Amino acid sequence: MQKGDRRMTRDSWGIVKQDLKLKVGHNNFVTWIEPLEFGSLDDGILTFRVPSMFIGNWVSRYFCDQIIDEANARGAGVRRLAFVVGEPANRPVPCNGEPDAAPADKAPAPARTAAPASGMTITGARLNENYTFDAFVVGKPNELAYSAARRVAEGGPVTFNPLFLYGGVGLGKTHLMNAIAWELRARDPGARVLYMSAEQFMYRFVQALRDRQMIDFKQIFRSVDVLMVDDVQFIAGKDSTQEEFFHTFNALIEQGKQIIISADTAPGEISGLERRVVSRLQSGLVVDLHPTSYELRLGILQRKVEQFRDQFAGVRIGEGVLEMVAHRITSNVRELEGALMRLFAFGSLIDRGEVDQEATRECLSDLMRTYDRRASIDEIQRKVADHYNIRISDLVGPKRTRIYSRPRQVAMFLAKEFTDRSLPEIGRRFGGRDHTTILHGIRAIAKLCDTDSQTAEDVDMLRRVLRDI
Numbered sequence: 001m002q003k004g005d006r007r008m009t010r011d012s013w014g015i016v017k018q019d020l021k022l023k024v025g026h027n028n029f030v031t032w033i034e035p036l037e038f039g040s041l042d043d044g045i046l047t048f049r050v051p052s053m054f055i056g057n058w059v060s061r062y063f064c065d066q067i068i069d070e071a072n073a074r075g076a077g078v079r080r081l082a083f084v085v086g087e088p089a090n091r092p093v094p095c096n097g098e099p100d101a102a103p104a105d106k107a108p109a110p111a112r113t114a115a116p117a118s119g120m121t122i123t124g125a126r127l128n129e130n131y132t133f134d135a136f137v138v139g140k141p142n143e144l145a146y147s148a149a150r151r152v153a154e155g156g157p158v159t160f161n162p163l164f165l166y167g168g169v170g171l172g173k174t175h176l177m178n179a180i181a182w183e184l185r186a187r188d189p190g191a192r193v194l195y196m197s198a199e200q201f202m203y204r205f206v207q208a209l210r211d212r213q214m215i216d217f218k219q220i221f222r223s224v225d226v227l228m229v230d231d232v233q234f235i236a237g238k239d240s241t242q243e244e245f246f247h248t249f250n251a252l253i254e255q256g257k258q259i260i261i262s263a264d265t266a267p268g269e270i271s272g273l274e275r276r277v278v279s280r281l282q283s284g285l286v287v288d289l290h291p292t293s294y295e296l297r298l299g300i301l302q303r304k305v306e307q308f309r310d311q312f313a314g315v316r317i318g319e320g321v322l323e324m325v326a327h328r329i330t331s332n333v334r335e336l337e338g339a340l341m342r343l344f345a346f347g348s349l350i351d352r353g354e355v356d357q358e359a360t361r362e363c364l365s366d367l368m369r370t371y372d373r374r375a376s377i378d379e380i381q382r383k384v385a386d387h388y389n390i391r392i393s394d395l396v397g398p399k400r401t402r403i404y405s406r407p408r409q410v411a412m413f414l415a416k417e418f419t420d421r422s423l424p425e426i427g428r429r430f431g432g433r434d435h436t437t438i439l440h441g442i443r444a445i446a447k448l449c450d451t452d453s454q455t456a457e458d459v460d461m462l463r464r465v466l467r468d469i
């Protein structure tokens with residue numbers, strides 16, 4: 001078969017098979033690839049006859065990508081694989097190119113398969129190969145979540161069950177979940193690790209109900225070693241899915257199997273979640289990813305620059321640019337990555353290849369403009385007082401109890417961030433306080449943002465409110 005020749009025959013499959021032998025190793029080849037009998041290649045669907053559904057399921061989970069890649073390297077134009085047992089007329093089992101997505105069940109014993117006799121299989125979400133522990137930059141705001149994730153990824157006796165990770169958008173929950181799954185699979189290739197979003201859980205559940213396969217569904221979920229469900233807030237308000245999730249959850253906990261859950265808020269704050277589910281979710285270790293600090297953002301940018309360098313050879317990021325981006329783009333890591341990618345793309349289009357601060361301002365003007373939006377000190381004081389439910393007169397007044405002094409410091413901190421006012425000017429607007437008091441307040445909040453999740457969340461929320469003014 002020549003490159004560009006979008007056909008495949010029994011013979012050309014023979015050539016691809018030899019390529020695969022080198023890729024998958026002798027044992028895997030003999031057990032899984034050798035039994036595949038070429039059927040047809042139609043409209044990008046490569047169909048094989050397999051001796052049993054078990055082999056079809058197995059190959060579709062663990063070798064699908066490799067087969068597609070090798071076939072396409074020889075120009076076959078394959079989009080997906082299908083398997084039929086015995087005669088080609090049988091119903092094909094589709095493969096969606098998700099071998100990595102499956103429960104990491106590598107042991108061929110029937111008792112360990114996630115496909116019951118009916119042939120029902122459940123594949124999880126595809127893991128992202130970039131989301132590893134090595135690629136995760138650790139700083140104060142995420143160190144607790146990172147340590148807990150690492151501990152769970154070591155496997156062994158289950159200590160925190162479930163591990164519940166929560167945090168705002170784009171702060172690394174999915175990254176950490178994927179990193180745990182990779183690590184568990186590397187340590188124990190026989191472990192059945194099922195990672196999926198809550199949305200996929202619901203989808204599978206509804207499908208099983210519709211196809212009258214609930215027994216299989218239950219059996220599959222109860223036979224995994226580690227269940228990871230991302231964005232669990234999705235099932236809030238979906239009563240029967242919650243019910244099923246609750247039973248799955250209990251069954252696994254009873255068997256001492258590890259469960260890892262993520263959500264955008266703490267269990268108790270997810271509205272529409274049944275009380276008993278909330279209490280189950282709270283029964284293990286609940287850790288949050290705090291909004292990023294300047295240091296963490298800078299660390300992440302430095303790490304990502306190294307990654308982008310290979311992709312954009314010749315582009316240089318000028319002095320002070322990363323610091324500027326880390327200062328100005330504070331929302332989340334996803335946005336930070338997007339900004340950096342834009343700078344590299346920009347650099348690759350200009351002759352000298354160096355992206356300096358001026359070019360950065362130009363290139364990221366829209367992202368920075370949102371941040372540049374100025375709020376007045378009055379507006380800041382009003383929003384902060386509202387947020388903490390205190391009077392403005394108390395916010396700027398002399399009372400020193402914590403319920404007033406903390407909001408006051410938060411307001412000072414935001415006044416420094418959102419306005420061009422000098423410290424003495426801010427001091428005057430806060431009941432005539434000295435500039436050293438203002439500086440002390442600003443520093444106290446900067447520090448608390450790194451160590452106290454409540455303050456970090458308050459500041460983050462107020463920032464969003466003030467940007468929207």
Ligand SMILES: Nc1ncnc2c1ncn2[C@@H]1O[C@H](COP(=O)(O)OP(=O)(O)OP(=O)(O)O)[C@@H](O)[C@H]1O
Nearest residue numbers: 135136137168169170171172173174175300333334
């Ligand atoms: N500490 C970190 N170090 C390196 N990269 C990070 C870090 N935190 C987040 N990222 C990156 O930021 C991006 C967004 O992270 P991720 O998808 O894990 O966020 P999330 O919390 O799951 O968000 P969502 O709530 O939107 O699902 C990913 O590309 C991830 O690799």
